[in-house]
Amino acid sequence: xxxxxxxxxxxxxxxxxxxxxxxxWVRTRRDSKAGFSFxxxxxxxxxxxxxxxxxxxxxxxxxxxxxxxxxxxxxxxxELVESRGRGQxxxxxxxxxxxxxxxxxxDTYPIQPKQHSYEFLRDVAHLRPRTNTFGAITRVxxxxxxxxxxxxxxxxxxxxxxxxxxxxxxxxxxxxxxxxTLDAVNPPLTDNGNADFSKDxxxxxxxxxxxxxxxxxxxxxxxSKVYTFGPTFRAENSNTTRHLAExxxxxxxxAFADLTDLADLAEDFLKYIFRFVLENCAEDMVxxxxxxxxxxxxxxxxxxxxxxxxxxxxxxxDILAASGKKFEFKxxxxxxxxxxxxxxxxxxxxxxxxxxxxxxxxxxxxYMRLNDDQKTVAALDVLAPGIGEIIGGSQREERLDVLxxxxxxxxLDQHTYNWYLDLRRYGTVPHAxxxxxxxxxxxxxxxxxxxxxxxxxxxxxxxxxx
RNA sequence: UCCCCGGUAGCUCAGCUGGUUAGAGCGGGUGACUGUUAAUCACUAGGUCGUUGGUUCGAAUCCGACCCGGGGAGCCA
Numbered sequence: 201x202x203x204x205x206x207x208x209x210x211x212x213x214x215x216x217x218x219x220x221x222x223x224x225w226v227r228t229r230r231d232s233k234a235g236f237s238f239x240x241x242x243x244x245x246x247x248x249x250x251x252x253x254x255x256x257x258x259x260x261x262x263x264x265x266x267x268x269x270x271x272x273x274x275x276x277x278x279e280l281v282e283s284r285g286r287g288q289x290x291x292x293x294x295x296x297x298x299x300x301x302x303x304x305x306x307d308t309y310p311i312q313p314k315q316h317s318y319e320f321l322r323d324v325a326h327l328r329p330r331t332n333t334f335g336a337i338t339r340v341x342x343x344x345x346x347x348x349x350x351x352x353x354x355x356x357x358x359x360x361x362x363x364x365x366x367x368x369x370x371x372x373x374x375x376x377x378x379x380x381t382l383d384a385v386n387p388p389l390t391d392n393g394n395a396d397f398s399k400d401x402x403x404x405x406x407x408x409x410x411x412x413x414x415x416x417x418x419x420x421x422x423x424s425k426v427y428t429f430g431p432t433f434r435a436e437n438s439n440t441t442r443h444l445a446e447x448x449x450x451x452x453x454x455a456f457a458d459l460t461d462l463a464d465l466a467e468d469f470l471k472y473i474f475r476f477v478l479e480n481c482a483e484d485m486v487x488x489x490x491x492x493x494x495x496x497x498x499x500x501x502x503x504x505x506x507x508x509x510x511x512x513x514x515x516x517x518d519i520l521a522a523s524g525k526k527f528e529f530k531x532x533x534x535x536x537x538x539x540x541x542x543x544x545x546x547x548x549x550x551x552x553x554x555x556x557x558x559x560x561x562x563x564x565x566x567y568m569r570l571n572d573d574q575k576t577v578a579a580l581d582v583l584a585p586g587i588g589e590i591i592g593g594s595q596r597e598e599r600l601d602v603l604x605x606x607x608x609x610x611x612l613d614q615h616t617y618n619w620y621l622d623l624r625r626y627g628t629v630p631h632a633x634x635x636x637x638x639x640x641x642x643x644x645x646x647x648x649x650x651x652x653x654x655x656x657x658x659x660x661x662x663x664x665x666x
Numbered sequence: 667u668c669c670c671c672g673g674u675a676g677c678u679c680a681g682c683u684g685g686u687u688a689g690a691g692c693g694g695g696u697g698a699c700u701g702u703u704a705a706u707c708a709c710u711a712g713g714u715c716g717u718u719g720g721u722u723c724g725a726a727u728c729c730g731a732c733c734c735g736g737g738g739a740g741c742c743a
Contacts, residue, residue, distance in 0.1 A: 230702050238702050251703070269694080285701050307694045307712085308676045313704045314692055316677065319735065375741090411743090436741055437667060449743060528739090539739075592743060637743030650736090651743095662734095 205245035210290055214280050221277040222250055222292060223300075225330060228313050229268045237265055239297070241274060244335055247483045251283065251291040252276045264299050269306040270313060271330070274299055318653050325657050325666050333491070336484035337654055340477055341642050347476035348429060348450055348638075351469055357425040357452065362412030364431060367404055368616055375435040376407035377445075408433035413451055413633060414567070414620055417596065420453040420631055421623050427452040429638075437661050441650040442587065442640060446659040453633035459569075459578040459595045462632040463555050466582050466591050467508045469636075470553075474500040477645055493647025499585075500645065502552075509554045513537075513576065516545060516556050523549065536563045537581075539588055546583040553590075554583045566606045568594040569630075580634070587644045593634020600624035 203221045204214060214220065224243030231237045235256040242249040254265050254276075268274070278294035285291075303309045310316075310324045311331060321328040328334045352359065365379050380400050382388065387395040397405040412428035419426045432449040452465060478485060478500055488496040511519070520531035520541050529538045537545075537556070546554045558576040561568075568577035582591035597603040603624055607614055614621065642654040652658035657666045 228704070230700090230705060232700060232702060233698085234700070234702095236701085238705095240703070249703095253701080283701090285703070287703055305676090305694090309693085310676070312677065312693050314677070315704090317736095320677070322735095432743080434742075438741060439667085439737095440739080440741090441737080443742070447743070451743095589743065635743055640743060 206241065206243045206248070206250045207246035209250055209280060209292070210246065210248055210288070212289070216280060216282050216290070218280050219278070220280045220292065221275060222252070223275045224249075224273070226268050226270055226272045226274060228270060229266075231266060237261075237268075239265070239268060239274070239276070241276060242330070242335070244329070244338070246339075247332065247336060247487055248288070251285070251288055252278070252294050252297065253291055254294045254297050258294065258297060260297070260299075265297050268299070269303050269309065271303040271306075271309045271311060272299060273301040318650060322652060322658070323665075329656070332487065334653075336481075336487050337642070337646055337648060338656075339484050340481050340646055341654065343477050343480045344473055344642060344645065345429075345638070346480075347473040350476070351472045352425075352427050352452065355425065357427050358419070358423045360412070360416050360419045360423075360426045360428055361430065362409070362415040362428045364409050364433075365402075365406050366409045366415075367402065367406050368414065376410055377433050377435045379406045379408055410434055411449070411451065411635060413453065413635065414617075416451060416453045416633070417620070417623055417631065420455050420633070421627065421629065424455045425452075426454075439661060441652075442637075442643070444639060444651055444655060444658055444660060447651075447655065448638035450636040450638055451633055453631060455629050455631045457595070457632045458630055459557055459580060459632060462593055462595065462634060463508075463510060463557065463580055466555065466580070466593070466634060466636075470582070470591075470641075471504045473641065474504050474645065478504075488646050496645075496647045506552055508582070509550045509552055510557065511554065512557050513559045516541070519549060520544065534560050534562065542581075542583045542588050546588075547585045551585070553585070556581050556583060564594070566610045566612060567596050567603070569597045570602055570606070578632075582634075584644050586647075586649075587640055590640045590644060591634050591636045593632065595630065595632040598624060598628045598630050600628065 203223065206222055206224060208214065209220060209222055222241060222243065224241040227240040227242050227249045229237055229239050237254045239252040239254055240249040241252055254261065258265060275298040276292055276294050277296045278292045280290055281293050283289060283291040311327050316331065321331065329338055349359065382395060382400050388399040390396045409432060411432060412430065416426055416428050428451045430448065431446060433446055435445065436443065454461065454465065478497065485497050514533065516537065517531050517533050523544065525544060527538070527540050529540070531541055546552070557580040558571060559579045561570060561575060561577045564577045564579050568579045570577055578595035580593055581589050584590045597606065600621060603621065604614065607617065639651045639654050643651055646654060648654050652660065
């Protein structure tokens with residue numbers, strides 16, 4: 201007796217008549233007076249549940265099988281047979297249905313075979329993977345993660361696990377979560393009356409990382425092609441459909457590379473992931489197309505087939521100014537692009553992903569490379585329709601003197617970043633990298649409009665349930 | 667943090683220009699029927715209308731405060 205996944209059982213690779221056992225959770229049960237019940241069972245391995253035909257002759261038919269409700273866990277053994285009904289090619293003619301776990305109160309079991317609101321499902325985040333939608337999201341998320349690792353592996357990158365606890369604050373990416381073992385109520389105090397972090401676990405003030413970039417640059421200037429893929433934390437009070445306090449970020453960093461190389465990487469990389477997901481999650485993508493976003497697949501395919509638009513920030517400003525469109529904020533050189541501007545460019549003007557490059561130096565981080573015009577830095581954002589900024593990156597400032605000057609201008613403590621400056625003192629090379637928000641990528645692929653629905657247990661201001 | 671919108675049964679929602687016992691569908695229970703497939707049909711149970719003050723003879727309905735949720739903006743990935 202084999203115990204295949206439901207995916208395997210339905211794949212056609214097992215010949216009819218083979219004895220099999222499937223294990224999973226009941227979606228629905230329908231009784232027939234002709235003397236049997238239909239039980240649809242799902243195990244997460246694929247979109248479709250398998251139909252189990254349980255005959256009334258089974259010894260626990262009246263006592264147990266007829267009392268199965270949504271959510272019960274079962275182990276069903278029998279023969280895999282070609283289905284006599286429509287809707288599935290194969291089903292299981294059961295010889296035994298063992299109930300592993302009952303639903304103690306079917307009346308209040310939250311997951312019903314019906315449409316639920318996403319808001320409600322967020323309140324039952326531990327049970328929502330049992331729904332069609334979240335099963336599909338979970339499989340796509342997994343496939344995308346696999347695609348990322350594969351892409352980098354095939355292209356000679358090393359995966360670098362940068363630290364989650366960091367001492368460098370003010371990395372320029374927003375507020376950080378403090379990591380401390382000090383007594384929160386009565387911390388040891390300095391003479392000034394402030395908390396004395398020299399008595400803390402690490403002997404200094406520490407935080408959760410907002411980016412692995414600075415650390416990974418060290419490995420880049422040794423291994424040439426590297427990337428990080430791990431959790432990232434931002435203590436921003438952001439309440440939007442595209443921000444999380446805890447999210448996963450992918451940060452490739454390449455040596456001997458400039459902004460054009462980086463843009464090439466971003467485009468090739470995204471296309472690879474989309475191709476991989478379309479091929480490996482075809483069934484789930486059809487589901488998204490049917491129920492979440494009508495052009496979920498065609499949108500990805502069009503993107504794979506097309507060249508990304510590449511423009512400079514200055515051109516973007518010109519296009520916006522010449523559009524004749526009334527923006528709430530007037531586009532003006534020197535100011536950052538507003539969400540409405542980004543949306544106009546990617547959704548209306550180009551109708552495609554747009555890579556915007558070379559932003560004014562004043563609005564970008566200290567480590568971005570100063571261009572020869574002294575006015576702009578070699579930074580880029582990849583804007584995607586419906587999501588906005590999905591990637592942000594730059595060529596890094598590799599010249600020690602220029603970097604030090606910028607740090608001074610921005611009031612950064614060079615002592616803290618001494619190790620980072622070492623990378624410019626000892627064998628510096630041009631290098632570049634970007635950050636890709638993994639959940640934004642999943643949002644884009646699936647068409648799920650709220651980022652809280654593409655991560656298993658979302659952390660946002662005021663909520664850290666589960 | 668700011669600006670809008672919302673909170674009525676386990677879920678999705680109607681009721682909201684104040685007026686008797688608060689409704690439907692799904693889900694649950696019972697029964698009928700059927701190789702069914704988010705089955706169908708009948709019956710049935712289930713609600714301190716987010717909380718708290720106020721206005722009123724009377725509040726789910728009007729007003730204030732608070733709590734929670736959603737959307738948009740900013741910050742950004």
